[in-house]
Structures are given as structure tokens and as C-alpha cells.
Amino acid sequence: MSSSPSSAPPVATLEGVAALAGVSKSTASRVINGSPRVTEQAITRVNAAIAQLHYVPNRAARNLVRRRTQMIAMVIPERTAAFFADPYFAEVIQGAAMYASTTDYTLTLLIESEADAEKTHRFLQSGSVDGALLLSHHSSSATYLELSRSLPVVFGVRPVDDVDFEAHTVDVDNVAAASIATQHLIDRGRTRIATITGPLAATAARDRLAGWRSTLEGAGLGSDSASESALELVEEGDYTPASGAAAAERLLGRGVPFDGLFVASAQMASGALSVLREHGLSVPGDVAISTIDNNSFSTDTKPQLTTVDLHTSEKGAEMVKALLTLIAGEAVERETWIPIELVERDSA
Incomplete structure (x- = not known):
């Protein structure tokens, strides 16, 4: 005597998540994709619906269609010794990593010496990442400015000279x-x-x-x-x-x-x-x-x-936020300015 097969629970869909959360399908999609252009209320409601419905996005299929890797790179074209000796880089990276951890994106770090420059550029152009952050004490090199024509790039320092296209920067005055x-x-x-x-x-x-x-x-x-x-x-x-x-x-x-x-x-x-x-x-x-x-x-x-x-940790977070917005195909201000403040101590 054969037993009748048990009925499987219905598979949760993006449409179902959106309906339960009371938002549009596009808003639910933006929450799932980690877009920064979503309200906190929408994020809370969509995440609650995802948990209730046990919705599991098919990230592999989605990324294949969109040709996305869910990876972004922080590129630091500085000498390795200078990088490890300077707390500025650690603070910016900390802010960037903390913000990235709240999204579906993974942040990878590339310390680019002069000898590795060509290898770094090949990697960024190979489709291995969806976008790049450039962080340096020095001005944005022409190579990276040119790269930003074909890959979303956010610079942590504004270019020395005006460029003839929109380079996105997050910096202080x-x-x-x-x-x-x-x-x-x-x-x-x-x-x-x-x-x-x-x-x-x-x-x-x-x-x-x-x-x-x-x-x-x-x-x-x-x-x-x-x-x-x-x-x-x-x-x-x-x-x-x-x-x-x-x-x-x-x-x-x-x-x-x-x-x-x-x-x-x-x-x-x-x-x-x-x-x-x-x-x-x-x-x-x-x-x-x-x-x-x-x-x-x-x-x-x-x-x-x-x-x-200079609130350098905030700078890192804002760099990632701007980059993910660019990757999502949404508009980003050409320049984002981080607030600064005087801290008085005993030397003056």
C-alpha cells in the first residue's frame, strides 16, 4: 500500500514578501539587494516578512542575470609599510566594513604597490567585483579615473584637476x-x-x-x-x-x-x-x-x-553607501562632504 505524498509548503516568492510587507515589489527587491535608497521602516517590514515567510533569495540566479558578484574592492595604492603604520586607513576601512556588513556585499581589500599596479587594474577589469573604492593620501591617478568610465568607482580624495566626466568623491573640506x-x-x-x-x-x-x-x-x-x-x-x-x-x-x-x-x-x-x-x-x-x-x-x-x-570612519561608510547606489544604477551626488570639528586639547 503506497502512502500519499505529503504536501510541501508553498515556496515563498518576492511578490509574497512585498505583499506581506505592504511595499512594492521594487522596494522589496532594493531591500534584499542592499540598496541604501530605502527607508528604515521599509527595511524593517521587508526583513520581518522575509523571516515570517522563510524567503530565501536565489542569489546565484539573480547575480547571473545581473552579472553581479556581490563583491566590492577597497583599493589602497600605497606602500604596504605606510599602510600599516597609518591609522587613517584602518579607520576608513573600519567604517566601510561595518556598513558593508549590513548589506549583501562583501568588501575585499587590495593594497597596491607600484609593482602590483597592473595586476590590480587587470583584476578590477576582469568582472571579479561590481565596483571599487579608491583610498589614498595621493590624488586619484589617471588610470583609476579612466577605469571609472566602465566600472562604478568612488574616490576618497578628489582629483588634482577637473575631469571631463563625473568622478564621484567622498571627502572632507x-x-x-x-x-x-x-x-x-x-x-x-x-x-x-x-x-x-x-x-x-x-x-x-x-x-x-x-x-x-x-x-x-x-x-x-x-x-x-x-x-x-x-x-x-x-x-x-x-x-x-x-x-x-x-x-x-x-x-x-x-x-x-x-x-x-x-x-x-x-x-x-x-x-x-x-x-x-x-x-x-x-x-x-x-x-x-x-x-x-x-x-x-x-x-x-x-x-x-x-x-x-575628520570623522574618518564615517567617511568609509559613506564611500560604500555611494558605491552601492552607483552599482544599483541610481543617481549619486558628484561630491559628498563629511563634517569636521575642532577638538581642543592642551597643545593650543
């Missing part, structure tokens, strides 16, 4: 950051303010120099003669403590007195602070210091450093 830090020194009564810049081949470093210079000029503290120009109080570093120390030595070696020092990164500021103390100068008594980046390099010094917080 570096001119404003430097201006805030410099103005704080002026407000503390400092009238002769030097600066240590980042590598001036980079957009951010040039912007910070411009912010320092324009703020001094606005306060009537710019150069007042050909022999005593503001350039005498400028030295260049490369965002490392050692370069900050070397730049401070060069500033002191010029014999031009200064009572304030704006340093373009906290790493360089920590090195400069050590040199000032070695020369018998007190901080902030003899020289007040302000800087940019709110990380361990600004808090582990004595005194702790007054700095401009």
Missing part, C-alpha cells in the same frame, strides 16, 4: 580643516604661525596649505615683505612622524621665530612636538600646536594635541 586649526592658533594670540605640510603632490596637502595661508592673510598675518615671506615658515613632510620631526628641525634651523605651528597631520605633529621639546621649547608656552586627525597620534603625546576631527 581640507581647506576648511586647515583654516579651523590655524584660526584656533590665532584665537590663542599666536601671531607668527609656521606650518608643516603633507606631500604637496597630493590634493589634500595643497588644500591644507591653502587653508593655512588664506587664514593668516585674512587675519593680517601673511607675508609683509619679500625677505620675510610666509614661505619661510613652510616645510614639507610625508605624513610620518619622522618627516614631521625633520621638518621641525628645518624650521628651527631657519632662525625665523614662530609661536604657533599648524601641522597637516597628527602623525607629523607628534614628531614635530618631540623636536621642539628637544630644543628646549615648551608646548604650548613657547609654541602652540594644532593639527588634523583625531587618532592615537593626537592623544598619546604630552601634551595631547588640539586637532580637527
